[in-house]
Structure formats: structure tokens, C-alpha cells
Amino acid sequence: MSGAETAEDVDPEADAADGPDPFARLVAGVSIADLSAIFGAGLWVVLVLSGGLSQVERALALAPLVVVPLGVGLAATGEFAGLSGRLLGAAVALLPVGAASMALSLVVDAGPVAAGLAAPWVFVTSLLALAGVSRTVERGTVRPLDRALVDAGLAYVPVAAVALVLSHLGITFWFEPTIVLLTAVHFHFAGFALPVLAGVTGRHLGGFDGVVRAVAAVILVGPAIIAVGISFSPLVEVVAVGAFTVAVAAFGLLTLVRIVPSLDLLPAALVGASALALPASMVLALGYGVAAFSGTNPLGLSIGRMVTLHGSLNAYGFALCGVVGWRVCRRGE
Numbered sequence: 001m002s003g004a005e006t007a008e009d010v011d012p013e014a015d016a017a018d019g020p021d022p023f024a025r026l027v028a029g030v031s032i033a034d035l036s037a038i039f040g041a042g043l044w045v046v047l048v049l050s051g052g053l054s055q056v057e058r059a060l061a062l063a064p065l066v067v068v069p070l071g072v073g074l075a076a077t078g079e080f081a082g083l084s085g086r087l088l089g090a091a092v093a094l095l096p097v098g099a100a101s102m103a104l105s106l107v108v109d110a111g112p113v114a115a116g117l118a119a120p121w122v123f124v125t126s127l128l129a130l131a132g133v134s135r136t137v138e139r140g141t142v143r144p145l146d147r148a149l150v151d152a153g154l155a156y157v158p159v160a161a162v163a164l165v166l167s168h169l170g171i172t173f174w175f176e177p178t179i180v181l182l183t184a185v186h187f188h189f190a191g192f193a194l195p196v197l198a199g200v201t202g203r204h205l206g207g208f209d210g211v212v213r214a215v216a217a218v219i220l221v222g223p224a225i226i227a228v229g230i231s232f233s234p235l236v237e238v239v240a241v242g243a244f245t246v247a248v249a250a251f252g253l254l255t256l257v258r259i260v261p262s263l264d265l266l267p268a269a270l271v272g273a274s275a276l277a278l279p280a281s282m283v284l285a286l287g288y289g290v291a292a293f294s295g296t297n298p299l300g301l302s303i304g305r306m307v308t309l310h311g312s313l314n315a316y317g318f319a320l321c322g323v324v325g326w327r328v329c330r331r332g333e
Helices: 012-016 032-050 055-076 082-104 112-139 145-169 177-205 210-232 234-262 265-294 303-331
Strands: none
Touching: 032 055, 032 082, 055 082, 055 112, 055 145, 055 177, 055 303, 082 112, 112 145, 145 177, 145 210, 177 210, 177 234, 177 303, 210 234, 234 265, 265 303
């Protein structure tokens, strides 16, 4: 992440010149990614109304069915070419099947059948990760930072898919079973949605500079460092969560001050709601991280309360409002 980003690094016209758009394939004028999200939203409503999903599972199902398709559509339009474009195009074509299969894995009993239903989502997200990594290799640099954030979001999301398969199989290593399931939730939202939306924001701004670049860099690496801390070191966890909390809250404020006023009414309301959810959600995350490190619990945050408050703010307030808001904004361009 060294060196200053120049105007050439984030030339908006370069996006259109990168090669064929993997979302150019339309059905009745609607992109495959958007169709996947529309289909997914309908399936999500059916699953929720059936009453077969817990609160965690409802948020988890929302990610592949709605958030990831809209996020991929936002992140990738006009920016992928060559091998990365082919990989991304294959992933998009398989999104509806992989997402529906993953969601259905949540309504059957945990075991080999559920793991088998979730396995296609591992394949689809692996294609997304390979597309992100390939694009970074094709550029030969992690700059510009807005594109690096998108690539990182694509690279993080298979962690969520693998965690879900492990949870279905009852493979928890040294963690509590709930932690493994929540890892699947975390890497769909903090791992995928946050870096991708930060990258889209950076593209809208024409690049990151000064303190904003440092904030974006923390968002880029934060999910990975927090995962290492949770796995091996409470000290690393609380330091990483603290830095991540500050960066994400700052990103929310940046969005409110510099982005929302430049948008039309509907996208401004949705993106603003997404930005407002971030500081509240991150305060809860910091409180829980401090509790895990110190053995005290000043906010009274149990796992159940974190799921209800932090999880809902991330899934519905931040991620869903964010991807829908930016997608509506793009439709108006």
C-alpha cells in the first residue's frame, strides 16, 4: 500500500477500457447479477415466512441470496477483463444456483446433506476469489486502493462458505460451534460487503487520499487480522477490533459527509442509513472484543445480544441498505 495514488491510478475512463463486461449478458434487459438478487429476495422471503430459520440463519441466507449478487454487480461492472473477467462471468452465471443451494442447506438438519447443499456456494465463491486475485495479478500492483478493496472482498467471501460447510459437519476445531457459524456470517458482511462498498465509495470519490487512505487500508486487512486474533491471540483480537472499529466508524462518517449529499434522494437515504449503521455496530463489536480480552463485560454483551444487535445492524442496516442504495444510484447514472 506504499506510494501516493495519482489521478492516473484511478482514471474513471480506464474502467470502461478494461475489457468486456461480464454482466453485459441480459435477460429482458436485466443483468444476471440483478436477476439473481431478485430471485434470491423472493426465496429469502419464502424461507423467512416459513419460520424454518433462526435469526442468525436469516441474516446468513440474505448474504448469498441478495447482498453478494448486488455487491458483485456493483463491484465488477466494466472493470474485469481477461482471465479475471472469465472467472467472474462464470461465477455470476452460477450465482442463482449456488446461492439457492446454500440457503436451502440452512433449512435441513445439520449433517452431510446440509454440507452437500452448501458445497456449491464454496465453488461459486472460490471463482469470485480467483477473479479478485487474478485481477490483482493482472494489474501487477495493489493500487489503486479502491480496486484492491473490491478484490479483497471477493477473496474473503470463500472463508464464509467454508465456515458454513464446517458448521454443518460439526467440525469446530477449538472453537465453540456458534463461533464457526458466526464466522460464516462475519465474512459475508464484514469480509465481503464492507470492502466492496468501501471500494465503490472510493471509485465515486475518484480515489483515496490522506487519512481516508489509511482508513481504507485498515478496512482492507482488518477482517483477516481479526480472524487471526480470534484464533490465536485475545490481545491481537482486541487491538485489531479497536483499529477496525475506528476505521469503519470513520468510513461511515466519510460516507455521510462526502457521499450522501452528492446522491439523489432515494440512494442518499439508503446509503445514509447504511453509513449510520456502521458506528453503532462497531461500538458493539469493540465492547464485545474488550469483554473477551479483559474478562469483564461493561455493555452486558452476550453472544445472543451481539447476534440481535450487531448482526442485524450489519446485515440489514449496513450491507442490505448499502448494496441496494448504490445499485439504485448506478441505475440512475
